[in-house]
Amino acid sequence: MSTPSNSLSQLALQKFKKNFWGVFSLCFIIAVGIIAVFAYAFAPDNSQNANQMHVSIASKAPGFSTTMLVLPSQIEHHQNFVDALFFGEKNTTTEIPITSYSMTGNTIHYMEYASDGLIGLEKEVQVDPTMDPHSLIREQRFLLGTDKYGRDLLSRVLVGARISFSIGFVAVFISLVIGVFMGSISGYFGGKIDAFIMWIINVTWSIPTLLLVIAITLALGKGFWQVFIAVGLTMWVEVARVVRGQIISVKENQYVTAAKALGFSNFRIITKHILPNILAPIIVISAANFAAAILVESGLSFLGIGAQPPMASWGAMIKDHYNYIILGKPYLAIIPGLCIMFLVMAFMLVGNALRDALDVKA
């Protein structure tokens, strides 16, 4: 008992640490977060949006490897290192999968790659005399295979994590700002204000997310920002309801009456005395909302009203490849599907662990 502070939040933290799946999932989420932020550093294909296409090697199985002839771009883009790290290289080299090559001086003779046992075209290319022609040839392995445009699936998955992650954050942030505000005033003041806000909540709840996204897309144009906003705008309702219910029960506590009797302002009572005490359910519903936002985004991308090509998004990747499932190449859709599943599950597990941990009764 001699430790200076033994707050409830610290007790909760200690309890959380003991939950293996909670900690494991949290580590997983943090790892995914780091990967999402530094996606271009990890991705084999660090072009913008991981959009390096090689049509001749479309939809190859995981582990596929080929010899690649890389021709530097003729157009020079000036791009600093940080920009390239976070947004991908703008310089587009031309990559040509080849089966064999020979060199005479500055000329490379090569045979283009062709799948299904076909024989590719023989071509030749002149290389800049200042360059060593051997440096243009390299062996490339596609760990997760390629998609239907011959793009590296691994790079697409890594870059696609950004969308899923950011939609989670933005939607949860928007929903928290609106939801906590609306829920607080509704629950704290009650009466007519409560009735009015509940009416707004019920109306908002009855609008399908999809419809709202379509409406917002109509007004603001297609794109992933519109999806962020639309998801946030539909999600605040749940937060508001939870906050309202919690506040109604917490405000019956004597410490709230005490705060009123001590002459504290309503703003102070809500922010300092009520909200810290209902943090647990808010955190839990935020974790659930995070997961739900990821699912909604993939759903919207699948329908084609989410992130627009060439931007990589897990939902859009499933959409691009779901018809391959019956063509014997299910991995193209399954890999992003598994990513969504693991991330959502990690959030759910963290949410559950937090719920158990924050439920500390002294």
Add this chain to the structure above:
Amino acid sequence: MSKTNLLTVKDLSISFVSDGTTNAIIHSISYHLEPNEILGIVGESGSGKSVSSLAILGLLPKKISKITSGSILYDTKDLTQLSSKAFQQIRGKKIAMIFQEPMSSLNPSMRCGSQVEEVLKQHTSLSKKAIKAETLSLFEKVKLPDPNRVYNAYPHEISGGQKQRVMIAMAIACKPEILIADEPTTALDVTVQKDIIALLKELQTENNMSVIFITHDLALISEIADRVLVMYKGEIVEQNTVEHIFNTPAHDYTKALINSRPSLNVRLKTLPTISDVMNATVSTVELTPQMRADNHKILYNKPPLLEVKNVEKEYISTSGWFTKPTHFKAVDAVSFNIYEGETLGLVGESGCGKSTLGNTILQLDKATAGRILYQGVDITKLSASETKALRKDIQIIFQDPYSSLNPRIPVGKAIMEPMKVHGLYKNDAERKEKTIAILERVGLSEAYFNRYPHEFSGGQRQRIGIARTIALQPKLIVCDESVSALDISVQAQVLNLLNELKEKFNFTYLFISHDLAVVKYMSDQLLVMNAGKIEELDDADVIYNTPKKAYTKKLINAIPKGL
């Protein structure tokens, strides 16, 4: 012992396990229950009195508790070794139990009649008709008014006392040999408590059963029990007949328990606490009627600090769209004055409007009619900023020390916060200094500054609540049942503290309580409230010695007097 014992508890030890550590709650207690007797078990919260009786019924939570040693012998069977199947034959049929909270121990979605019938169905082979007849006769036995109505009523449709009677009917339905009553009257008003006690006693003699009566109230147990066990920290410190316990208590703790409760006859200046008794430093300085009278002469010659004039508080409930809204007057045309430096006691049963009146004075509830003048200014018509200024002067000390402190704010900060909001003192350093001074004033120390409320005991929390209240240096403090949730020994300490602070800072108290003994001890003037109206207002001693109204007489008669 000539008679055979009905129940013998021998060397019973119980431990609770949490996070791998075992805490011994009961330390090898032994006692017995004779046929046809009422055995009282007295102890404060946490003394293990409820745990030991739950063990008899095998109702201890299995996962976190363990009977480490000892036996409970009943009818040649050891109850600690019994399987849960075998227990079902005993529970309800041979040994029955009544709980403290009649509000939550009845199933709110079942009619009272069917809840009693369920017990009979489980343990007897009577026909449906016979069961109903039996139930109605049980309701008659426990003196429920209009048994037919109660039979068809849901729990929320009957009063607390009636619910407890239904509970008793359930418990005695199978004519058990042993009835365990765990604080059966604590949640009830004194007048109801008196009736329930009388009923229990009557049923006991009628059915020849044995009763284990558990309570924290010594005076109450003296009225009902034949023998008394006194429990303290998981041990039985004393067991003897009622006469012996009360007239010649052997253990210091028993003495302290008996003395800590404010006496109705003499008014000691400070109440003896447990440590006083243990160290034999009990002060017997009395506050004589003469001293009181002298003091009152000075008090009541000054203009009143607070005048309450014809205050009314009406609640309107609209239950349905088409029903007319019903009006309910919680406070009805109440007028009285509070003078600076006095303690005005306000006593009444639950629902009489005493807390509403307190809240109205604090401006937490708005009065629907009437005026409240504080130092001559009508505070019912103040603007928001003026009300905030008033908050500094009129303060409240709450009942429940567990819910009146924000669990997420360290106590030091909680005490500093009101000072900050009201702009007292120059900076945080000065406020912190003041806070530590106040903490020391209420018997805590600087070391507690950064602790969180859950690290304190009930009594300590109440001190922190008091510290937070006096941080604003108010003039008038409303004590709303401030000591009702505390154990008797702690209660004495807090009452002493309140009196000490009053002397030092010249506070004025409005002391609200349902406990007449405590109110009488604290008050200069006494206000008796019933159904929203003032029944009587006079000097506390005058009211107690010569009550004029029938209601006051009833209230005074209902107090358990002890021996």
